[in-house]
Amino acid sequence: LSWLAARATPGGPAPAGAAGPAAAPGGPPPPAAPLTRLGAELALRFDPAGGYLGKAAPGRTIGRGDLDPVGSSTLELLRRHSLLDGVEPDLVALTSWAQPWVPAWLEWELTVTPAADLSGWQLGPVDYEPAGPDQAGPGPGGAAAGPAPVTVSGRAHLTTAPGTRLAGAVATWLTAEQARDRVSTGEVDDTTAAQIAALGAAAAGLDLLSASCDGVRTVLLGLPQTALAARQADGTVPPPAPAGPPALLAGGTVTLTRLRVVDAFGRLLDLDPAGTVVPERVTVPGAQATMLRTPRITAPSRCRLRLVGAETTDPAAPADAVVDEVDASHQVSPVIGFLLPNHVDEGVQVFGADGAPLGELITEPAGGGVVWEPAPGRPLRADAAPGEGLTTAQRPLGLLASGMVAADAAARAGQPAGAAGGPAESALSAFLRAIDTTLWTVDPIAGAGSSAVASIVGRPVAVVRTVLSVDVADDLDALTLDDAGRAVRAQAYADLTRLGVPVRIGELTRTDDGVLGWFADDDYSRMHVVDKLVRDEALAAGPGQGHFGPWGTTPVVPEPQPIDHPYLDTADTVVVHPGSPRLLTVLMLPGSTASVTCGLVPRATIQLQRAWYAPGLEKLSPSVRVGPVLVDPGQVRLPAVTALGQRQVLTHREGPLGWQDDAILAATQEALLPDRASVLREGWIRVDPSPPPPPGTGSGTASTSPAAAS
Numbered sequence: 001l002s003w004l005a006a007r008a009t010p011g012g013p014a015p016a017g018a019a020g021p022a023a024a025p026g027g028p029p030p031p032a033a034p035l036t037r038l039g040a041e042l043a044l045r046f047d048p049a050g051g052y053l054g055k056a057a058p059g060r061t062i063g064r065g066d067l068d069p070v071g072s073s074t075l076e077l078l079r080r081h082s083l084l085d086g087v088e089p090d091l092v093a094l095t096s097w098a099q100p101w102v103p104a105w106l107e108w109e110l111t112v113t114p115a116a117d118l119s120g121w122q123l124g125p126v127d128y129e130p131a132g133p134d135q136a137g138p139g140p141g142g143a144a145a146g147p148a149p150v151t152v153s154g155r156a157h158l159t160t161a162p163g164t165r166l167a168g169a170v171a172t173w174l175t176a177e178q179a180r181d182r183v184s185t186g187e188v189d190d191t192t193a194a195q196i197a198a199l200g201a202a203a204a205g206l207d208l209l210s211a212s213c214d215g216v217r218t219v220l221l222g223l224p225q226t227a228l229a230a231r232q233a234d235g236t237v238p239p240p241a242p243a244g245p246p247a248l249l250a251g252g253t254v255t256l257t258r259l260r261v262v263d264a265f266g267r268l269l270d271l272d273p274a275g276t277v278v279p280e281r282v283t284v285p286g287a288q289a290t291m292l293r294t295p296r297i298t299a300p301s302r303c304r305l306r307l308v309g310a311e312t313t314d315p316a317a318p319a320d321a322v323v324d325e326v327d328a329s330h331q332v333s334p335v336i337g338f339l340l341p342n343h344v345d346e347g348v349q350v351f352g353a354d355g356a357p358l359g360e361l362i363t364e365p366a367g368g369g370v371v372w373e374p375a376p377g378r379p380l381r382a383d384a385a386p387g388e389g390l391t392t393a394q395r396p397l398g399l400l401a402s403g404m405v406a407a408d409a410a411a412r413a414g415q416p417a418g419a420a421g422g423p424a425e426s427a428l429s430a431f432l433r434a435i436d437t438t439l440w441t442v443d444p445i446a447g448a449g450s451s452a453v454a455s456i457v458g459r460p461v462a463v464v465r466t467v468l469s470v471d472v473a474d475d476l477d478a479l480t481l482d483d484a485g486r487a488v489r490a491q492a493y494a495d496l497t498r499l500g501v502p503v504r505i506g507e508l509t510r511t512d513d514g515v516l517g518w519f520a521d522d523d524y525s526r527m528h529v530v531d532k533l534v535r536d537e538a539l540a541a542g543p544g545q546g547h548f549g550p551w552g553t554t555p556v557v558p559e560p561q562p563i564d565h566p567y568l569d570t571a572d573t574v575v576v577h578p579g580s581p582r583l584l585t586v587l588m589l590p591g592s593t594a595s596v597t598c599g600l601v602p603r604a605t606i607q608l609q610r611a612w613y614a615p616g617l618e619k620l621s622p623s624v625r626v627g628p629v630l631v632d633p634g635q636v637r638l639p640a641v642t643a644l645g646q647r648q649v650l651t652h653r654e655g656p657l658g659w660q661d662d663a664i665l666a667a668t669q670e671a672l673l674p675d676r677a678s679v680l681r682e683g684w685i686r687v688d689p690s691p692p693p694p695p696g697t698g699s700g701t702a703s704t705s706p707a708a709a710s
Contacts, residue, residue, distance in 0.1 A: 034083065041082045044075050069201070102264035106211040109153040109258035112220065115251035116147075118295055121599075123502050123573060125509065128295050128599040130281065147247045151257075152219045156211035158261070163208040170200030216254075220298045221475075222246040222489075241480040245488050248472070248496045251295035253284055296600060297496075300473040303503060303576075303598040305466050305584070305606055307334040310353065310393040313522075315467045315581040323611045333612040334465045337397045339587065340622055341435050341458040346428065346542055349375075350397055351460075355619030357686075358394065359386060361401055363426055370408040370428045372401050376623055376651040376684040377659050396522065396585050397463060403524025404428060407567040410525075429542055430565035434529055435461070435516050435587075437538045442589060443511040460620060461516060462590045462613055466606075468574065469581035470501050470598065497580065502573035505586060506530035507595040513605075514592025518574075519585040526569040527587075535570060538563045590617055626650070627682030632674035633662075636681075640666040644687050652683030661688065 121128040174197055180186045188196070215225045222244040229237050259271035273289040282292040308318035309332045324330040333353060340349040347362040357375035364371050374380040380389055386405070387398030408427035439459065474493045476486060506515030508531050517527045529535055539558040540546040546558035576582055576598075588594055590613040593605045624641055631638065636650050649661040664685065 037083055041079065044079055069198075099265060099267075101267075103158050103209060103261050103269075104264045105262040106156045106158055106209075107153075107258075107260040107262060108156065108211075108213055108256065109151065110213065110216075111149050111151050111255045111257055112216060112250075112293070113149045113252040113255075114147045114220065114247040115249060115295070117249070117499060118251065118501070121251070121295055123504060123597070123599050125507075126597060126599075126603060130292060147245075150219060150247065152213075152216050152225075153258075154213060154215045154225070155262075156213060158209045158211050160207075160209060162210045163203045163206050166208075167200045167204035170196055170203065174200070217250065217298050220247045220250055223479075239478055239480045242485060242489065246298065246492050248297060248299055248492055249295060249499065250293060250298045252293055253287070253290050254293050255287070256289040294599075297472060297578075299475065299493075301471060301578070301601060302604075303468075303470050303501070303596060303601050304604060305468050305505070305586075305594060305596045307606060307608070308332075308465050308467050310334060310336045310396075310465050312465055312467070312583070315469075315583040318467045318581075321609075321612070323609050325611065331611065335608070335612050335616065336463040336465055336585070337394060338613075338616065338620055339461040339463060340620070341432050341461065342622070343432055343436060343458055343541055344543070344548060345625070346432060348428065348431070349622055350401060351616070351620050352394055352397070353616050355616040355621075357621075357623060358390070358397060359401065360623075361404060361428055363428055368426055369412060370405050370426050372405055376686060377661075377689060379657045379659070381656055382653070396465070396524075399522060399524045400463070400519070400585070403519075403526075404431065404567065407525050411566055425563070425565055427565060427567035430563045430567050431517075431527060433538050433541050433561075433563055434527070434534050434568055436541045437534050438508070438516045438530055440539070441508045441511065442514050442592065459589060460617060461587050462608065464586045464588055464594075464608065466584045466586050466594075467581050468503060468505070468576055468584050468596070470503070470576045470578045470600075472496060472578045497578050500575040500577055501598055501600060503576050503596060503598040504530075504573045505584065505594065505596060506588075507597065507603075508533065510593075510595060512593050513595045514589030515594045516587045516589070518587060520574050521583055522585070524585075526567060528569045528574070529572055531572050532570060535563045535568055536560075590614075621687045623651070623684040623686035625684055627652075628680045629682075630678045631681050632676065633679050634674070634676060635665055636662045637665045637667045637672070638685065640664060641685055644685070647688040648685055649688045650681065650683050651686055652681050663688070 118128070120131050122131050123129075174193065177186055177188065177193060186193075218225055222242040224240055224243050229240060231237055256273040256276055259273055261269040261271065263269075276289040278284075278289070278291045282294070284290045284292060306318065307321035309321060312318045319332055321334040322330065322332040335353045337353050337358070338351040338355070340351065341347075342349065345362075347360055349360045350358045352358055357377070359372055359374045359378075361370055361372055363369070372386045373382070374384050374389075378389065385398075386401035387395065390398045404427050411427060472493065474490075476489060476493075479489075481489065505518050505528075507513045515530055517529055519527060537560050540561040541558065542548065544550070547554055549555075574582060574584070586594060588608070590608055591610070593607045596604045596606070621644065624644075626638070629638065631650070638650065640648055648664045650664055651659055651661050654660045
């Protein structure tokens with residue numbers, strides 16, 4: 001029988017130890033060596049499972065993609081020296097017919113255990129991540145008790161997308177890598193590229209199947225899993241009726257309980273869910289076939305940062321910011337004003353949205369405390385409060401200045417004094433270092449450009465009015481509900497409003513994100529930084545420190561010097577409840593974007609329109625403090641600030657409320673003695689605020705008497 005089997009399947013895989021035909025009576029036995037050689041040569045054509053390996057043609061390999069190409073080529077070289085002479089047998093002669101296995105469907109059943117809140121999760125760079133081992137996990141027993149577990153079952157179509165997509169992605173990357181290699185910009189070496197190519201070749205031949213467990217969200221919303229419904233007599237389809245109360249927060253765990261594959265011929269293959277492999281970051285210790293479900297709101301929802309009018313005080317009824325190029329009176333701008341940090345002299349100049357100077361926050365030379373000074377030219381007392389003389393739209397600027405002064409005074413009263421009789425750092429210094437450290441992660445001229453004259457001392461920072469909200473749309477009017485069902489469903493949406501959603505404003509990893517800090521609910525006693533790293537990795541800066549150190553000692557990157565001042569809030573997220581918007585004042589670079597990350601929905605970005613900030617930014621000009629200097633009262637000659645242009649004046653006080661603007665003549669190298677007695681003046685060099693004279697009428701001299709100024 002063995003001889004007949006070998007003859008019936010020429011070239012087929014023979015069982016180990018099978019012998020050839022018996023020797024003729026009285027003849028010599030068949031030699032053992034040729035039979036062994038022929039058996040080994042036959043084995044070269046099949047894998048251990050009996051699968052045909054294929055045949056290689058000259059110059060290329062024709063075979064299965066899951067095999068090592070080097071090994072296949074080696075086997076083909078050995079087959080070319082075979083003792084068998086003739087043509088390779090056809091696979092039809094070697095293969096026994098069997099019903100093909102064509103998997104078509106995956107029938108699944110899983111149990112979803114929703115969570116009541118976000119306990120055990122923390123907001124990561126983009127999405128929610130499981131909390132560390134020192135915190136309660138969201139698995140069984142780690143989170144607050146939520147709704148009862150929900151069992152969901154369904155049937156999903158199986159596709160071969162994983163292997164095809166992986167092989168295609170590898171092929172696309174290899175093509176791009178070859179193009180990069182031609183210009184010497186390749187990302188990997190030849191060895192790594194070969195390994196990636198082998199991975200793609202292996203993926204192309206693997207039988208990888210994928211399926212999606214669709215319908216879980218529908219069941220969690222309490223809706224029927226099928227979308228089919230009978231038409232009414234008038235031809236319309238009635239709205240679906242809920243099958244139960246909704247679970248609006250899809251967090252917690254998911255456990256596979258049953259899996260079964262159905263092929264195209266109706267055959268079944270039960271799978272053991274215990275062998276399910278779960279990604280490491282969502283693994284539940286001690287629970288098989290169970291994974292953590294990243295929190296999501298099952299109902300339609302969004303998290304948005306709305307740009308609203310600068311005069312907005314009620315976040316529930318804001319006026320959306322609008323650009324109107326036709327009628328400027330209809331335009332609503334979210335820009336409250338501008339801050340101009342002066343890292344050289346450690347100060348912050350405050351300007352209105354139109355570029356008009358309002359005042360300056362500076363450090364007191366004697367005690368080191370933060371004080372407010374009205375801008376030169378404003379008819380206010382020298383000790384006027386920051387909020388005096390401001391409009392309704394400018395009110396947050398006064399609150400910001402007052403909050404910084406109050407925070408610095410409170411810190412000096414509650415902290416031990418330093419060597420100079422006060423704390424080691426003022427609130428203004430902490431504010432400036434936080435701004436400077438964040439600016440290292442931003443491309444400041446990508447959107448706004450560098451034409452502003454204010455860049456001689458620092459980058460202008462826009463103070464922007466926004467409203468942050470998490471909106472959830474209910475479906476009470478889209479379903480067929482009776483009074484009891486409507487009350488139950490409405491209560492579920494009302495309970496969701498107690499969920500506190502942490503939201504992060506700004507992102508350090510994006511160079512186009514220009515958020516430098518923010519204040520919540522008009523509380524300006526503490527400034528929130530974009531990320532805790534700003535506080536911990538802050539760089540040394542200030543007069544005589546960091547980049548402003550003595551000549552020859554300026555480092556390329558200043559040494560880190562963490563900020564330890566209560567004015568900076570360590571919480572880099574703001575908690576928002578659905579349906580309860582919050583008012584935020586955001587500090588950001590004009591022309592940049594602001595990223596909003598909450599984890600429950602994809603990240604969103606907003607951007608200031610140029611029509612809101614460009615007019616004020618073009619007029620914005622810093623004032624330079626000088627004095628006391630000895631000048632000629634008739635012709636003030638001082639070294640001109642080149643960046644301020646030609647119309648420069650020396651502004652100084654003339655009485656409690658009056659100001660005097662004296663035109664500055666640029667000083668030269670000539671030694672000139674004035675005819676009249678010189679006087680000591682202390683004031684500010686700034687651009688003449690009066691409009692320039694019409695062409696052909698002369699430049700004139702800007703001079704304002706104390707009476708006129710008051």
